[in-house]
Amino acid sequence: MATKIVYQLNDQGLYVGQATADESPxxxxxxxxxxxxxxxxxxxxxxxxxxxxDGQQWRHVEVPA
Structure with missing residues (x-):
């Protein structure tokens, strides 16, 4: 089965790492x-x-405290 790299967000939309998506069987x-x-x-x-x-594109924000 083929896979694809996707990008995981937390609940505030901040990037936290990569994940894997599978192709639908x-x-x-x-x-x-x-x-x-x-x-x-x-x-x-x-x-x-x-x-x-932000729902459409990436933006850079200050590191949250």
Whole structure:
């Protein structure tokens, strides 16, 4: 079965790491994306910033305290 790398978010939309999506066994070419994941890779964050998904794109925000 084919897999695809996706990008896991926490409940505030902050990037926390990679996850794996599997291809649907019933619909070839359709990916079963885990909840809280997006398919767009985050950009590299500058020092003191983290990546946050705003629903359409990544943005850099200050590291939460």
């Amino acid at each position: 019933l619909e070839p070419g359709v990916w079963l994306i885990p909840g809280g994941c997006v398919t767009v890779a985050p950009p590299k964050a500058p020092p003191g910033k983290v990546c946050q998904w």
